[in-house]
Amino acid sequence: EEQAQQLEGQRDDLERVNAAVELKARELEQASQYKSDFLANMSHELRTPLNSSLILAKLLADNPNDNLTAEQVKFAQTIQSSGNDLLNLINDILDLSKIEAGHVEVVPEEMRVERLANTLRNLFQPIAQEKSLEFAIEIDPDAPAFIVTDPKRIEQVLKNLLSNAFKFTEKGKVSLAIRPLGDGQVTFSVSDTGIGIAEEHQRSVFEAFQQADGTISRKFGGTGLGLSISRELVRLLAGTIHLQSQQGAGSTFSVTLPEEYDPMRVLSRRAPES
Ligand code: ADP
Numbered sequence: 001e002e003q004a005q006q007l008e009g010q011r012d013d014l015e016r017v018n019a020a021v022e023l024k025a026r027e028l029e030q031a032s033q034y035k036s037d038f039l040a041n042m043s044h045e046l047r048t049p050l051n052s053s054l055i056l057a058k059l060l061a062d063n064p065n066d067n068l069t070a071e072q073v074k075f076a077q078t079i080q081s082s083g084n085d086l087l088n089l090i091n092d093i094l095d096l097s098k099i100e101a102g103h104v105e106v107v108p109e110e111m112r113v114e115r116l117a118n119t120l121r122n123l124f125q126p127i128a129q130e131k132s133l134e135f136a137i138e139i140d141p142d143a144p145a146f147i148v149t150d151p152k153r154i155e156q157v158l159k160n161l162l163s164n165a166f167k168f169t170e171k172g173k174v175s176l177a178i179r180p181l182g183d184g185q186v187t188f189s190v191s192d193t194g195i196g197i198a199e200e201h202q203r204s205v206f207e208a209f210q211q212a213d214g215t216i217s218r219k220f221g222g223t224g225l226g227l228s229i230s231r232e233l234v235r236l237l238a239g240t241i242h243l244q245s246q247q248g249a250g251s252t253f254s255v256t257l258p259e260e261y262d263p264m265r266v267l268s269r270r271a272p273e274s
Helices: 002-062 070-100 113-130 151-167 214-220 226-236
Strands: 109-112 134-139 146-149 173-182 185-192 240-246 250-258
Touching (some): 070 226, 109 113, 109 151, 151 185, 226 250
Antiparallel strands (some): 109 146, 173 185, 240 250
């Protein structure tokens, strides 16, 4: 009898603890949702006035009536480029908060790998030319011709990685290699012969607002959000992203995706990557 009562008491205690934990979890989830919603709304509200300022700054910078001095045109150009930096930052914050709030939907479709390669070639060849860098896209003959994924998202990720590769490389080569990994997976590797990332920064570059080196990033600009966004998008595509780099020698970012997107394989946020 006494033992039964004791057990009963323990069960009540456990239930109370359980209820408290559940309540706390719900509160935390809600707080996180408020934060993401706030960021999304705020970013949206900031964009509208900024866009009109940018249009006007462009009008001034173009100086169609030739009635501004050279110095005034320069000021207008500075307003334009600072405004564009701010717009990029706002867009990145908006992107990341949308992902965090679970507002980014994956729309899988059959995508021709060659087509993605062509889009990226057209986008980045001019940048390669401008910086006198070699740019190669290598598609392994055994790579699948089609994969099922969200083409817009994988394109966004690879654009991010290639932009970084060109940004941090002054001589040599940037390449994109597309290879089958077996096991129904395909890898997109973006390699460069640029400044590389020191071992101790290799983890943190994927965190929001982190840049490998303050002095370098000031020189190169950027928001420090591109890789966090890329990592989150890759996760949503049920893939993984890895970095191999050697300071002074270059970096390779590899994105591995399933050949066929499967929503069941999307890991939740912050889960350790395999
Ligand atoms: P951003 O490029 O806007 O600063 P990212 O999140 O894309 O933000 O990158 C974070 C940091 O990682 C960069 O500031 C840079 O220090 C480092 N990084 C990213 N890609 C490369 C690369 N290909 N080579 C060297 N450093 C890189």
